[in-house]
Amino acid sequence: MATLNTYLNFNGNTEEAFNFYKSVFGGEFLVVQRFGDTPGCDGMPSTDKEKIMHIALPVGPNILMGTDVTQPMPAATLGTGISISVDAASEEEAKALFEGLSAGGTVTMPLEKAFWGALFGMATDKYGIQWMVNHDYDKTDK
Known part of the structure; x- marks a missing residue:
């Protein structure tokens, strides 16, 4: 693959x-x-x-x-066309990654337990990159 x-x-x-x-x-x-x-x-x-x-x-x-990006390439345009999704191995890792990535940026969705059984949040970092942090709870985490 x-x-x-x-x-x-x-x-x-x-x-x-x-x-x-x-x-x-x-x-x-x-x-x-x-x-x-x-x-x-x-x-x-x-x-x-x-x-x-x-x-x-x-x-x-x-x-x-x-x-x-340097000339003759056009300038990079940051926007809402892409997000990077990070799957954390634990709740603690998800919290640390979310806190780190959102530092100096903007939290667009706080890191919270989601209806689909995960800890999930979204932030745009201080460089304009959008991140989604997710931790899927297994049966032992619930």
């Missing part, structure tokens, strides 16, 4: 955003590549050479990846 990973585009603050995600999820970056360290970027403005070309942070069995 294929693996589905999430790739986020930012307008110059990828490194800041990914350090934030690292503080929430833990772990270490698999790779951090800057435009200035890659072939074909010699003529790029010096301010763009320090931007992130590719970064990857493992989150469980998946990888959260990102980049800074």
Whole structure:
């Protein structure tokens, strides 16, 4: 079966955003590549050479990846077209992830027990990324 990973585009603050995600999820970056360290970027403005070309942070069995959008690519537009859903292994993990991701952002649905038998909440982080945090209760949690 294929693996589905999430790739986020930012307008110059990828490194800041990914350090934030690292503080929430833990772990270490698999790779951090800057435009200035890659072939074909010699003529790029010096301010763009320090931007992130590719970064990857493992989150469980998946990888959260990102980049800074530079010219000639159009600017990244953050909006409501996508949410990242995180399934926590425990109620404690769900609470910690939700608290971390919503810090400095906006809670759109508080983390609460939902009618379908889960602990669920939604937040937009301080970088404009929408998150859904879920923990499905099993029979021992109820």
